[in-house]
Amino acid sequence: MTDHELIWRIAGGSGDGIASTSQNFAKALMRAGLHVFTHRHYPSRIRGGHTYTEVRVSADPVKSRGDGYNFLLALGDSFARNPSEGAYYGNEEIKPLSENLDELNEGGVIVYDSGLLDASEIEDFDERVEENNWHVYDIDLRTIAREHGREVMRNTAGVAVTCAIADIEPDVIKSLMSDAMPDKILEPNLTVFDDAYEMVQEEYDVEAPDVSAPTGEHDEEQVLLSGSDAIAYGAIDEGCRFIAGYPMTPWTEVFTIMTQNLPELGGISEQVEDEIAAAALAIGASHAGVKAMSGSSGGGFSLMSEPLGLAEITETPLVLVEAMRAGPSTGMPTKPEQSDLEHVLYTSQGDSHRIVFAPGTAAEAYYQTRKAFQIAYEYQIPSIVLYDQKLGGELSNVPASVFDEEPNADLGSVLTEAELEDAPHDDSGKYQRFQHDTENGVSPRSLPGQKGGRYLATGNEHMPAGHISESPENRVAQMNRRMQKVDNIRAELDADGEFNTVHGDEDADLGLITFGSQQGTVEEAADVLNEKGHSVKVLGVSEMMPFPKQQVADFLDSVDEALVVEMTASAQFRGLISKELGGYGDQMSSLLKYNGNPFEPADIVEGFETALLEGEELPDNRTKFVPKVGE
């Protein structure tokens, strides 16, 4: 964290409006010309349970959560569970305050709602405050809220107090409230805001802390959105007008965004009985000539394994998204992890193939979702966008111009009725939709209802018109042709060269390698390490399959050794690199994190310096270092 940053954490209970308050706060500061990045922590509960959102605010671009934070707004938990002594989950009422002290930086600010929280319930609270030079504001936010509106408006009172202490111009927040709130609740909220703001100015020393929001200016118009938004918008701009799904955290966000937007685009969303049906519906719609998608998280994606293979062998274009969360099984539903990597790369029987992208940022999520559609429809193969609870849920400012792109509704390799007239047919009049020899491995398809296009699609191995066949010659020809498509896709991605990212000095001695959503955090860690005198560069891989072997090998060849950073417990990504490159095991160590929280830049700096360079044990079990082969 740098001096000119505000990292504001609003904590409370699930169902108390923490997410929407933090979103408004982030958007207001973005409008004021600042860069923002959010990090969400929430339980798998509807009401009650400690939740927080962090909003990192900087004058410079930010691409990760920060290291710790410097401003806590602790609100009550309206629906806290039984706080009796010895309760299994502890006293929940106090958690918005007690759970957030460990990560609060020295000199930080604590604002807590003394109407609902009693700091004396926290052991050694005063000692810790003194030791860390924290500035504490105990304010009865609930009463302020009650006086002018409803109790839930304590969020607004807390934001007002934040503005007073962190030097944020009240109009920045109030104008956003005016846009975001319906008239009925706007007036009381504005009154609550003014009252709390004035009260804290008059009765408290708001100048004491050295914590304030920076000021800044954007070069161009910005939008605040999440990875889930970006994935949905990428799909829409590729002409996707059909989605089928079943709710599961955190994939539900993409499903919801699509479902809410598709009706006005004349599209169709289907919430169905299970994920087997969801994937099968996407296949059915795509087969019939509509650009379609489905998706899920780990457990639901397991159910999609069999339809995934069907899409591959029938060469039906299919786009799936997979939002990872901590497993195995139900695991930790609201916590991010990257441990579905191997699941997504390899699930489904036989020599099955698919395309997998793992975007690192919201902008990458948009572009890579678009590319996933383009490849799926051009090459008639399943494409998967692999992301996680972190990328899906975090908000950041992105230039609006990222989305200033032409739509593309091209169905890819499909014949028209006129083209079908000249296409090869068998003696029954069936179109030979799966021809052995084609230029790039792709045999163009027809669509049901087209005159002269009928054929059989089947999950069995099949002859050119689709009929089931176990002929060895046909088998080898079809298998080779389908695999040839993957080689051609790899060549196309190599030619594009735009999806994996390299950050840092080309001549650096040491490398950090990561994939997907950890990219921004790893890049920030590298910047810190380079400032400290190390020589580090970063490779962020997004093309997971087919794997960019040459690019990764070149990167490894250019450094002495590399630390592979991933949110798995078993170093799956490092395993993938070793498998794909057939070596480099003595050059790669791993830094793993699987405790439910995403990496902070400081975790990586520590792992790099302490474990990789010094060879010492890490001080606690937040992260895990796995040395390279032979050590």
Added chain:
Amino acid sequence: MSAFSAIGEETEQDQNEFTPGLEPQPTWCPGCGDFGVLKALKGAAAELGLSPDEMMVTTGIGCSGKLNSYFNSYGFHTIHGRSLPIARAAKLANPGLTVVAAGGDGDGYGIGGNHFMHTARENHDITYIVFNNEIFGLTKGQTSPTSPMGHKSKTQPHGSAKTPLRPLSMSLNAGASYVARTAAVNPNQAKDIIVEAIQHDGFSHVDFLTQCPTWNKDARQYVPYIDINDSDDYEFDNTNRSEASEMMFETENALHEGTVLTGRYYVDEDRPSYQQEKQRIGEMPEEPLAERYFDDSYEWERTFDNFLDKHK
């Protein structure tokens, strides 16, 4: 102009149009009831004046899954139990298609039972033919969801302890708006029922008794059969839900006592199809979505114009 000119085209088809002109010819065993389904479907398609290019036949896995190998139309031979979700999406994507799904009793009432229940509930405008031979045939004679209690097989050596599933009752309760049972040994009724099922606007379920002479030798050949709509012994109103329900219950019991009852059990012409309901609430376009991708004049919406404001 439609990009799918086979749809709605005026045609006069001979039922032979639906027979592939060369291999593959059916590989079902001699005497198999599946031939009866194929014949009835060909006859129905010809009678309705459908063309092979406007029909899509989806199937599951098993002997029944070969139906679309031997029927000359667009076909999708899917995976075990999943013919329905693929069929209903194709229908939503291009509602002009005539969509028929088919599979066996294990496929539709066992592994795909969840899809059967929900497709019926939603009343998709498709026809579902279940080849019910009360056995798993292609995997060589295991007990299936409709096998009678006490049925012995390699996987149930002491006889099944399970009561058989009631396909007609299940269909009615789930929400199907046309429910019939026919039998391979009753070709004229079978063809007529499939014609009605395809014409019906909504989910039509045909439980089609298909004898398996190889693995279910003990079972009846489903003769003699009784058409409950013609017989004076069975008086009921098949538009009345509770009377239909009683008749179905009696029919399911009678089968295992040696009496084969067939006919139209439930017909609800008033219930809107799923497509109609979805269009009514504004969540499905009036024009077939599949046509839009061929419409050069269509201005495709984009995020930049439609959705960014709320993020600013």
